[in-house]
Amino acid sequence: MTNGGGNARPSKNERRDAAREKARQLREEQKRRERRNKAILFTGIGIAAVAIIAVVAIIIVNSIRPPGPGPANMASDGVKIGQDLKAVTTPSLPAGSDPVPSEANAPNVVDIKVYVDYLCPFCGQFEATNAEQIESWVTEGSATVEIHPISILNANSQGTKYSTRSANAAACVANYSPDSFFAYSALLFSNQPQEQTPGLENKKLVDLTKEAKVKSASKIASCINDGTYNSWVTDATNRALKGPLPDSDVKKVTGTPTVIVNGAQYSGSLTDPNEFAAFVLQQSAAPTSSPTPTPSPTPTPAS
Template sequence: MTTGGSDDSRLTKNQRREAAREKAKQLREEQRKKDIRNRVILIGSLSVVVIAIIVGITLVITSTLKPAGPGPLNMASDGIQIGQDFKAVPTPALAAGEDPVPTVNDPASGVIDIRMYVDYLCPFCGQFEATNNEQIGELVQSGAATVEIHPLTILDRSSLGTKYSTRAGNAAACVANYSPDQFWAFNGLLFSNQPAESTEGLDNDTLKDLVSQAGATATDDIDACIDDKTFWSWLEDATSRALKGPLPNSDEAAVTGTPTVLVNGQKYSGALDDADAFSSFVVQVAGEAYSTATPTPTPTPAG
């Protein structure tokens, strides 16, 4: 007994040929549908890849061509100058894309001009600060010197992706903008609480706490300025200008490392951890300025 199916042996030769053609037609149709589905899947996958590439390129172009940001108040030179009693010298904010305006110092005034280019993650900057903060502070407080501080963002790569140099520099710029007379105190706190390289650095909440410890006013505005990254773009531009040079009021071509410390335009190249060496350099440079600025008395003709 035969069970199930039809017996092809009962079909004629023409019927078997027609059945084979129909079967082949069905197979071709199924293959055609399968090919269409595969093409759709392939095109969809390629579209996703192309879109991802376009987005990536757009992000790169956007980050590269991002517009310059405005600078903070009191940092028109790309730095903030601190004078007697730690009062900041007021200056207008740089407009977006505007060139900095170098601070004008008169050597004949007898006031020593100290200028420092620093990165708040730089351990050598921290070493110089720990060694010389007190004596520089005494000179500034008494009016014998001014100090101009330029935050830079060279070491962002050393903070595990958190861009600590930029975050700390931005916080300093926020203080300069909203509470400039507390900048010196905040600058000191950034260094006395300086994190080590190859760490994430201080988080933003800790930076805000240091702002309060410095006695800053307008802390709500400063906190928002820190969170909003208000001066990140300006910091990037200021760092680029310092690294490209030339440094104003100096023979130095550019910043080649931090700290770069200039006294009346002359670069200090002594030991960073030797307070006496730096003090001697300041006295020497100040003496040169005095002797140059003081005219030699004209002899009185004999009567």
């Protein structure tokens, strides 16, 4: 029996077929949604990957700079300080070039070379013991001192690479204010941090340049903060560790401080100024009318 007016109720088979069709439509719609979501997901991943690659590339470019020329006044990989504590000026060392040995002293002027790491406690001992008498000899013109900053103790500064940062700071001073180098190097030692600490922050390294009364203070500050000569520090360190060391009998640096007087390595006490002064006197040229260092803690060069 059926209702009139075309409102016949669907049969059981018709209802089942309609349900199946509805289910099919739902399945198709679900598949379309899944395909859309997958496409969106992969697109997002692709964009994110491109962004990550771009960021990594920027970091690499900024952190691994191509080697540049070394600092001015350090063609020998060190700064040579002469009479009145004035630096001997030299052009910059081109990247990848071998260091140029400093011009030889007059026969009666002692040549002292010191390879130092500003984190090295033994370097600090040598500095505290001998800085005053070395300054006296150099000021009076009876000796020169050539200071070579290197970085062999980066692993001892909790990841901050203080040895490289401090050597770079010294190089920045050498480049822009060479006559302040002796004072700045002394300040790095008088403010020397202990090993296994982060070392001095760059801000403190900059503050010490003001205490050393540098010229071009703003340029030096930028140089320190930018790590301008970090690559040079690495290269100079590798050259010192590989050797040979110019103008000496020393094949290479095996530890710091490496102290060389007229070509011969000093291996005596780091805490006895008399012992070092005696070694300097022994290595000095035969006395002439110019002064020669005498073996006392704070000597006045004798005529």
